[in-house]
Amino acid sequence: MIPYGRQTIDAEDEAAVLAALRSPFLTQGPRVEAFEAEIAAYVGAKHCVAVANATLGLQLAYAALELGAGEGITSPITFIATASAMEQAGLTPVFADIDPETVNLAPRALDVAIGPQTRLVAPVHFAGLPCDMAAIADIARARGLKIVEDAAHAIGSDYADGGRIGSCRHSDMTVFSFHPVKTMTTGEGGAITTNDPELHARLVALRSHGIVRDPTRMARHDGPWFHEQQTLGLNARMTDLQAALGSSQLRKLDGFVTRRRAIMDAYRAAFADLEWLGLPPDAGAQRVGWHLFAVRLDFAALGRDRTAVMAELAGAGVGSQVHYIPVHTQPWRRRQRRQGPFPHAEAWYDQCLSLPLFPAMTDAEVEQVIAAVRALRP
Numbered sequence: 493m494i495p496y497g498r499q500t501i502d503a504e505d506e507a508a509v510l511a512a513l514r515s516p517f518l519t520q521g522p523r524v525e526a527f528e529a530e531i532a533a534y535v536g537a538k539h540c541v542a543v544a545n546a547t548l549g550l551q552l553a554y555a556a557l558e559l560g561a562g563e564g565i566t567s568p569i570t571f572i573a574t575a576s577a578m579e580q581a582g583l584t585p586v587f588a589d590i591d592p593e594t595v596n597l598a599p600r601a602l603d604v605a606i607g608p609q610t611r612l613v614a615p616v617h618f619a620g621l622p623c624d625m626a627a628i629a630d631i632a633r634a635r636g637l638k639i640v641e642d643a644a645h646a647i648g649s650d651y652a653d654g655g656r657i658g659s660c661r662h663s664d665m666t667v668f669s670f671h672p673v674k675t676m677t678t679g680e681g682g683a684i685t686t687n688d689p690e691l692h693a694r695l696v697a698l699r700s701h702g703i704v705r706d707p708t709r710m711a712r713h714d715g716p717w718f719h720e721q722q723t724l725g726l727n728a729r730m731t732d733l734q735a736a737l738g739s740s741q742l743r744k745l746d747g748f749v750t751r752r753r754a755i756m757d758a759y760r761a762a763f764a765d766l767e768w769l770g771l772p773p774d775a776g777a778q779r780v781g782w783h784l785f786a787v788r789l790d791f792a793a794l795g796r797d798r799t800a801v802m803a804e805l806a807g808a809g810v811g812s813q814v815h816y817i818p819v820h821t822q823p824w825r826r827r828q829r830r831q832g833p834f835p836h837a838e839a840w841y842d843q844c845l846s847l848p849l850f851p852a853m854t855d856a857e858v859e860q861v862i863a864a865v866r867a868l869r870p
């Protein structure tokens with residue numbers, strides 16, 4: 493079965509991890525520091541903090557803003573972590589509907605959702621397609637809100653108005669995930685980028701027990717062994733084993749993005765004539781590191797439901813998945829506070845299906861997916 497997404501690991505990656513394993517550093521060490529510098533340079537940000545996963549990355553980013561109690565707004569079409577991490581950081585998640593074309597947080601819906609308790613907005617670059625960050629930042633800045641980008645899908649993408657995602661040109665911080673299904677991997681892992689030295693210092697402390705080791709930031713300094721706990725932190729560190737894999741993967745990221753874009757172009761051409769299949773927006777010359785190939789299917793026109801379609805595709809060796817169950821409909825969220833309806837998010841959930849897209853797909857596998865999808869015809 494061709495899965496909807498999968499990591500690409502080669503001999504260079506294996507050698508990098510083995511070298512780290514044989515080094516004196518298994519936990520956070522010099523390879524983490526090098527990886528952070530490489531990510532910062534790649535995205536064009538001043539600082540990068542590598543973390544154990546993007547869920548903790550989001551939590552640390554929200555906490556570093558020191559917003560106290562209040563609300564954070566995000567999209568209902570995201571992985572639950574975008575919202576749960578707010579709650580872990582003492583904020584209440586609030587949702588605003590998506591733009592049905594892009595499946596990203598709609599600036600107008602954000603504007604309407606902002607209330608007296610709103611402190612933060614966390615836009616999600618769904619499938620790797622950047623949000624309209626210029627519009628979101630205009631709205632958020634005018635209302636005094638902080639901005640954390642959930643870029644778990646979007647490393648390697650460029651904004652429509654130029655600049656790489658992660659450069660934080662429209663935000664306070666950007667969070668990446670390196671889970672194996674994402675565009676590049678460290679096993680588990682994530683990273684936060686920012687241009688603000690104060691946020692960077694807070695993130696470094698929050699990542700490791702709230703401990704500060706920089707003498708210039710201490711109240712007192714008893715000697716070379718000394719450190720201070722200045723806040724309540726976590727152990728959210730990345731290991732040198734993960735960072736070794738990350739540095740090796742990062743060297744291949746541009747190639748991954750190119751291959752993902754080529755597969756998207758092949759799908760676009762192959763499915764353009766299907767009235768019952770809605771394609772993602774065509775980003776044209778804008779560099780989009782497509783993480784997911786998520787389409788809309790008209791199940792009524794097809795005459796069968798999603799379960800039947802997924803079974804048919806699986807019968808042809810093609811895996812598929814649903815991204816996402818709208819977060820505001822989850823039992824945990826409803827227990828906190830009933831929100832919605834969000835008609836565009838709910839309509840997306842009724843129709844969406846993610847089909848295989850990953851750099852290691854062969855041309856024959858791409859053709860296999862195309863044939864299986866075209867064979868679904870009503």
Ligand SMILES: *Cc1c(COP(=O)(O)O)cnc(C)c1O
Binds near residue numbers: 573616682
């Ligand atoms: C994967 C994902 C996360 C969480 O990433 P982890 O590294 O698995 O913790 C957060 N947000 C979105 C949109 C994701 O896809």
